[in-house]
Amino acid sequence: MLEGKSIVVTGAGGGIGRAIALAAAAEGASVVVNDIGAALDGSGGDAGPAHQVVAEIIDAGGQAVANTSSVSDPEGAEAMIAAALDAFGRIDGVVNNAGVLRDGFFHKMSAEQFDQVLKVHLYGSFNVSRAAAPHFKDQGSGAFVHMTSTSGLIGNVAQANYSAAKMALVGMSKSIALDMQRFGVRSNCIAPFAWSRMISSIKVDSDEQRARVSKLQQMTPDKVAAMAAYLLSDAAQEVSGQIFCVRNNEIFLFSQPRPVRSVHRGEGWTVADIAEHAIPALKSDFYPLDVSSDVFSWDPV
Known part of the structure; x- marks a missing residue:
């Protein structure tokens, strides 16, 4: 379903990114496998992972080239798109998957911890998407797939930086969909x-957390990869501006923020009126302070 297409997948040296790169190649795409080879906290760099995935694709009869640029560097992002154009003559899709974690409770989080996570997840996704956008516009087609997280959509403890970046990605994706729909870009x-290196960093210090991790280990990256490959294909040409979730064999469509209830007072609201009337009327529709595991509480099927 991706025959003749050229796809860039960031953070594709392992985990979900690797699975997406392999799935795209299996569907006929030529793939730029990007991975800086950094540790989970963003430190270091090893060119090996990207080249290993390229070798897997080529051994299976596909086409791929490696790129080790950093998504957080705008020039590095341009180099990724240039690699696709140089090797395959075109660019048809971008999967923004690269990420790092610097977890910590908000009252202890440093500016550097916050900044590094946003630089990779949010700025990195902007950089690569922006580098591809003019090419998509000129050819009248293209697809972006951004990896968000229920940590942002629902919430999670000790991940203010990661949650902020992942929620911001949703807003950016919607704006891209609106701005570029007239050019046939999705x-x-x-x-x-899915179980991945990033998820494997979850702190496990209780039976409840061990049970949660055990469930996550059942969810393999290839389940996510199939959805990503579909969204890159022409079969998804009428699908844009949406938020999906893949949990083992389940695919969810997420809601997007819309008003759920209102109160009106013709003469306007004083502070006291809000306290006495507005909030009591709205309170039944308040959202609880859930984390992702509270909402997805059942076993994966």
Whole structure:
């Protein structure tokens, strides 16, 4: 379903990114496998992972080239798109998957911890998408797939930086979908549940957390990869501006913020009126302070 297409997948040296690169190649795409080879906290760099995935694709009869640029560097993002154009003559899709984690409780989080996560997840996705956008516009087609997270959509503890970046990605994806729809360009998000290096960093210090991790280990990246490959294909040409979630064999469409209830007072509201009337009337529709595991509380099927 991706025959003749050229796709860039960031953070594709392992985990979900690797699975997406392999799935895209299996569907006929030529793939730029991007991975800087950094540790989970963003430190270091090893060119090996990207080249290993390229070798897997080529051994299976596909076409791929490696790129080790950093998504957080605008020039590096331009180099990724240039790699696709140089090797395959075109660019048809971008999967923004690269990420780092610097978890910590908000009252202890440093500016550097916050900044680094946003630089990779949010700025990185902007950089690569922006580098591809003029080419998509000129050819009248293209697809963006951005990896968001239920940590942003629902919430999670000790991840203010990660949650902020992942929620911001949703807004950016919707704006791209609106701005570029007239050029035949699509933009969608996936919130993935899958065992990966990033998920493996979850702190496990209780039976409840061990049980949660055990469930996550059942959710393999290839389940997410199939959805990403579909969104890159022409079969998804009428799908844009949406938020999907893949959890093992389940695919969810997420809601997007819309008004749920209102109160009106013809003479306007004083502070006291809000306290006495507005909030009591709205309170039954308040959202609880859930985390992702509260909402997705059942076993994966």
